[in-house]
Ligand SMILES: O=C(O)COP(=O)(O)O
């Protein structure tokens with residue numbers, strides 16, 4: 001039987017990247033003389049990758065920028081973010097122990113993030129987490145990204161997983177919707193960058209800390225979904 005697969009979102013779920021995102025974003029928009037954004041603003045800006053984050057920051061300051069204008073700003077953001085990486089970013093408390101439990105139970109872990117691959121991969125590497133995940137897919141790995149189900153389906157395929165044995169863990173609407181679209185159970189974390197309380201997103205389960213990410217919880221969600229699917233067949 002295929003090993004159960006636990007898919008993690010990155011920003012705001014695995015790694016607390018907020019400070020570095022805000023710093024690099026402010027460095028980027030300062031080039032256009034825009035006032036800096038705050039951590040509170042970030043929850044409305046992040047989620048759909050760096051391009052969208054930059055455009056949303058401009059909108060927040062009353063400017064609408066087109067696709068061509070965003071490209072040099074993206075280059076500025078990427079150069080700054082990469083230069084400073086890993087900066088102040090760090091795994092959330094209890095993550096390493098949770099990953100130990102997952103691998104100890106014979107389960108596989110993977111990452112499905114809307115962050116560009118060129119940022120996600122080196123960040124995971126620099127934090128010493130690369131060998132913890134069988135695959136990492138980014139916002140530009142496939143032609144579509146979360147909340148499109150195909151981002152999850154592609155991740156499961158690359159991880160040699162089975163969709164019926166897969167759980168998604170994330171901090172934002174994109175993660176919970178992507179899981180729903182892919183027909184798999186979701187767990188929302190409360191410590192990330194959602195602009196609404198995550199319970200409102202109606203995930204299958206909410207955890208406040210990785211200490212609560214137990215093997216029983218993961219297996220229970222997979223079993224419940226299997227039974228629900230069998231009942232409708
Ligand atoms: O960088 C983003 O905008 C979102 O990244 P995430 O999907 O890992 O939360």
Ligand SMILES: [Mg+2]
Pocket residue numbers: 009010011012013047170171172192193
């Ligand atoms: Mg996230």
